[in-house]
Amino acid sequence: MSAQQQILHFPLGGKIGLAPNEWQIWSGQDDAGLPDLEHGSHNVLVPFSWWIVHRQNPDVLAKAKHGQIGVWFSTDDDVLKHAELIEEGKHYWPLVAAHFPIFRDGRSFSTAAILRDRLGWNKEIRMIGDVLIDQLLQGARVGFDSFELRQDQDLAVAQKQFDLFSVTTQNSWRSKRTLMSAL
Numbered sequence: 001m002s003a004q005q006q007i008l009h010f011p012l013g014g015k016i017g018l019a020p021n022e023w024q025i026w027s028g029q030d031d032a033g034l035p036d037l038e039h040g041s042h043n044v045l046v047p048f049s050w051w052i053v054h055r056q057n058p059d060v061l062a063k064a065k066h067g068q069i070g071v072w073f074s075t076d077d078d079v080l081k082h083a084e085l086i087e088e089g090k091h092y093w094p095l096v097a098a099h100f101p102i103f104r105d106g107r108s109f110s111t112a113a114i115l116r117d118r119l120g121w122n123k124e125i126r127m128i129g130d131v132l133i134d135q136l137l138q139g140a141r142v143g144f145d146s147f148e149l150r151q152d153q154d155l156a157v158a159q160k161q162f163d164l165f166s167v168t169t170q171n172s173w174r175s176k177r178t179l180m181s182a183l
Contacts, residue, residue: 007126008147008158010140016162018155021148023095025072025128034060034069045072045097045128052085064092072097072128075107079114086119095124095146103130103150109142116143133158 009019023043026034028050046054048071054060063069070093073079079086089096096115098108108127115121126146127139133153140162149158 004148004151004155006155008136008149008155010145010147010162012145016159018159019146023070023097023126025097025148034063043068043070043094045070045095045126047071048073048077048082051089052082055085061092067094069093070095070097072099072126073108073111074099075101075105075111077111079111079119083119086115086121090121090123093123095126096121097126097128097148098144100127100129100131100135103132103135109138112139112143133161136161137164 004021006018007021008016010016023045025045026047028047034044034046046069051060051069051071060069071089073096098111100108108129112125112127115125121143124146125144126148127135127144128148129150131139131147131149131153133149136147136158139147147158149155
């Protein structure tokens, strides 16, 4: 999978900004194993399904302990079914990502919400795949704090999306609703 050079980063309690993308997204299809992390990008997001199979490999564990490996969840990954592995992953993965295979497929929004609300994930969760500007506000509400947009999306326009609304009427991962709390 190709990656943007920059991502939008919107940490909890912080301001939206651009940051260099230091993570390559790996499909896990290469029979030779992990990409070369010594040259070029030093960090890789591996498919969660690949992690399940290779998590006992000493080389994989060593790289994970150094913060060089994170995982990305496909829309078919059942994060609740694998709660124990995700709990274990909190000690290894500096970030996780949820993949949007096509912008109309919203199942990865649920993945982020479950990771935050039910599994207590407190590190970075990134949107990857077919991510459009239109998805950013909803993504930020359910628990995403970084966004790798599709190549044809304008990052400057994307940054402005977070200033469109000053009042919310629904609770979110970021804050309580403002309209009802003012009454």
